[in-house]
Amino acid sequence: MSASARVWVALLLTLLISTKAAITAAAAPSIYGLDAAISQRRKVDPEVLNDTFLSLPASIRKSLAHAAHFNTRDRIGFLSSLSVLLPIHVKLVGFENDEPWQLQKHINTYISAIHSDSQVHVIGGSDAEPHDLMVRSKLSLEVTKLPARGLTDRLSDAIRANMEPSSAVMRSNLHSVPYAAVDDIIRSDMESSSEAAYVIYLLNLKGQEKQYAYSYSAKDSSPGFSKCLGTLWMGRARYLWVDLKAGPVDYGPALSGEGLLPRGEFHPLAAMHSTTKTQKDFLADLSSLIWSAVGFLFMPALRIPVYYEPELLVQFIHIHDEREIDKRGLDWGAIEDTFLAEASRGVLLDEQKLKFKKYSVQFSACPACVAAVFRSTRSFTSRFLFDNYTLLVSEYLDSKALHQSLKQAHDDLATIAGIGSDDNYGKTLPVYVLDLGHDRPLMLDRFHQAIAFRDMVVAVRSRSSQSVSDYNCNGRHVITQARNLERPIVGALLQSLWGVAPTHLTWSPRHNHTLVDYTWSVGQTPFGPFSESMSLSFVQKDAAPRNILLTTLNSTISSAIDVLRYVIDHGGEKKLLGHKRHIEFTQRWNMLEYKLDKAVSAISHFDFNSALYFIRSSDHDLYAIHTLFYQAASELEASLVCFKDPPLPxxxxxxxxxxxxxxxxxxxxxxxxxxxxxxxx
Missing domain, CATH: 1.20.5 (Single alpha-helices involved in coiled-coils or other helix-helix interfaces)
Known part of the structure; x- marks a missing residue:
């Protein structure tokens, strides 16, 4: 290359860099003193009752009007590209001899190949509510290999010391190991690092003499109690560990259905149990496992869109046919404690309150309740494998029919139960518990003890204490404890109040359908038929406030884009507003973009309360922008301009x-x- 050519190349590169810097500066202006002013205002007005823009000094307002060229289409692109960063740190434990695999290098490559900036999905969308939000998620993945000694040896020794001598599961060779034996060590390592990211520990430990898996309950497996063993655990803090040498395990639908985790080497959890897989197969399995955790745990789809309400009220309405209520399996205090204990740990946002009220109604005093049960009763046949396949005829309650009947009878129920007006609460959610006198098991839609709707939760139980479900875990049918409703109600409340999706459900835009995968349905989760835990992991504690923020942020972005499209339809903001209003519009718009960018950054750093402040504060700016265009539109005058006919050519x-x-x-x-x-x- 000649000297003149090098000069031209250097000039072109300089021009490109300066142009990119100018575009970046225009997209995200940095104004001296704005952060300090907003921070000070937050201390004075944490609930954002007043407009922060009106309290800004004149110098900052002047700086906000810096944009000389306002490109409407570029602003729409900026709003559509707002992305929540998802930091994930994968820690490889026990992969000392991975030089042939080069996991640290290739896992990033595999994940990058399947991930791009993807929109946040909603499972329970409708024709009026699309399944995608305007907000996107962007993955930031880091893969590190922990030192060879230390953690690996401690974990292997802990497993060996706590392994039960005999098989813990009937019809299986798996030996039980309490999850706490490994989790205590992992949690200690997690606390010592104090990372602001989701952490996945992939464990490739020393081989044990016996096959093993982890138990999540102190109860022993028996014909009347199914003990479902797994190979993973989700902690209360933001970490997850998966033991690739444990198992292999299998759980899912027994005869038919979606979401089965099959036994053998066909699932990524059993990647280390295969002796025939190539390097590419092994890397693909690990990448698939990480990607599945992202979609189901770290950034799960919303069950339904939910908005911020400062006060939430849950009404427990127990409908029964006995004077003496059997409270075993229906401990309202345990349900309340599950949420109130987690309120200060992130489930509730600042200034948000949750209250519970309890009511009791007898069937003899509520004809509408009897009619609702009668109208929703259905029957079905099913096959079960005992000594041989047996055909059984059973009954169940149609949840949609029951929901409709209870909705119509709400006023009568409120009068009978003595429920007063609760207009002071932002959202009131009734929980109807039907305590029936049937001797046979009676479930909702055949499989569920409780089902969440947007406006209520419905739960049912009968006198039968156990029910054989249509699910299988490690070769045995799962036995449902039909009278224990605390855990199903906790899961239903999470769905109705905060839009938290069950850990086995997600939305797939490629299939345009809800996908079911029970991989993450064991351990610490209140969802699914394989777990018995009422406690909440980081999955539910993060999803609850984040869903509210993402829904509210989506509404703000959509409204702002509608304003810009209105501007385009009317010839541009300068023509529509005039000089004076255009200056105020520029100030307000830059303030709006600043707050939205701050909100997205706060969500990425798990600072959900700060994100809520910026989103609520941006509503004032968006309202002011709407007001400016409304005033400008009201001053528009229609005029008729007559044009002369053009001369004949x-x-x-x-x-x-x-x-x-x-x-x-x-x-x-x-x-x-x-x-x-x-x-x-």
């Missing part, structure tokens, strides 16, 4: 006529024109 009109005349003249004079040619012949 004589040149264009006469050209064909001239051509015709020339051709006619040539035709009439053809003998004279071609006379010289004829003389030659």
């Amino acid at each position: 004589w040149g264009v009109a006469l050209t064909p006529l001239g051509i015709c005349l020339v051709l006619l003249y040539a035709f009439r004079r053809r003998d004279q024109i071609f006379r010289s040619k004829r003389k030659q012949f």
Whole structure:
């Protein structure tokens, strides 16, 4: 390359860099003193009752009007590209000899190949509510290998010391190891690092003499109690560990259905149990496992869109047919403690309150309740494997029919139960518990003890204490403790109040359908048929406030984009607003973008209360922008402008006529024109 060519290349690179810097500066302006002013205002007005823009000094307002060129389409692109960063740290434990695999390098490559900036999904969308939010999620993945000694040896020794001598599961060779034996060590390592990210520990420990898996309950497995063993655990803090040498395990639908985790080497959890997989297969399995955790645990889909309400009220309405209520399996205090104990740990946002009230109604005093049960009763047949396959005829309650009947009878129920007006609460959620006198098991939609709706929760139990479900865990049917409703109600409340999706459900835009995968349905989760835990892991504690923020943020972004499209339809903001209003619009818009960017950054750093402050504060700016355009639109006057008819294009009109005349003249004079040619012949 010649010297002149190098000079031209350098000039072009300088121009590109300066242009990019200018665009970045225009997209996210940095104004001196703005952060301090907003921080000070937050201390004075934490509930954002007043407009922060009005309290800003004149110098900051002047700086907010810096944008000389406002490109409406670029602003729409900026709003549509707001992304929540999802920091994930994968720690490889026991992979000392991974030089042939090069996991640290290739896992990033595999994840990058399947991930791009994806929108946050909603499972329970409708025709009026799409399944995608405007907000996107962006993955930031870091993979590190922990030192060879220390943690690996401690974990292997702990497993060996706590392994039960005999098989803990009937019809299985798996030996039980209490999850706490490993979790205590992992949690200690997690607390020592104090990372602001989701951490996945992938354990490749020393081989044990016996096959093992982890138990999550102190109860022993028996014909009346199914003990479902797993190979993973989700902690209260933001960490997850998966033991790749444990198992292999299998759980899911027994005869038919989606979401089965099969036994053998076909699932990523059993990646280390295969002796025939190639390097690419092993890397693909580990990457698939990480990607599944992202979609189901770290950034799960919303069950339903939920908005911020400062006060939440849960009404427990127990409908029964006995004077003496059997409280075993229906401990309201345990349900309340589950949420109130976690309120200060992140489930509730600042200034948000949750209250519970209890009511009791007898079926004899509520004809509408009896009619609701009667109308929703259905029957079905099913096959179960005991000594041989047996065909059984059973009954169940149709949840949709029951929901409709209870909704229609709400006023009568409120009068009978003595429920007063609760208009002071932002959202009131009734929980109807039908305590029936049937001797046979009676479930909702065949499989569920409780089902969440947007406006209520419905739970049911009968006198039967146990029920054989249609789910299988490690070769045995799962036995449902049909009278224990605390855990199903906790899961239903999470769905209705905070839109938290069960750990086995997500939305797939590729399939345009809800996907079911029970991989993460063991351990510490209040969802699914395989877990018995009422406690909440980081999955539920983060999803509850984040869902509220993402829904509210989506509404703000959608409204702002509607304003910009209105501006485009009316010829631009300068033409519509005029000079004076355009300055205020520029200030307000820059303030709005600043707050939205701060909100997204706060969500990425798990500072959900700060994100709520910025989102609520941005509502004032968005309202002011709407007001500006409303005032400008009210001042528009319709006018009729008459245009003169354009002159007749004589040149264009006469050209064909001239051509015709020339051709006619040539035709009439053809003998004279071609006379010289004829003389030659």
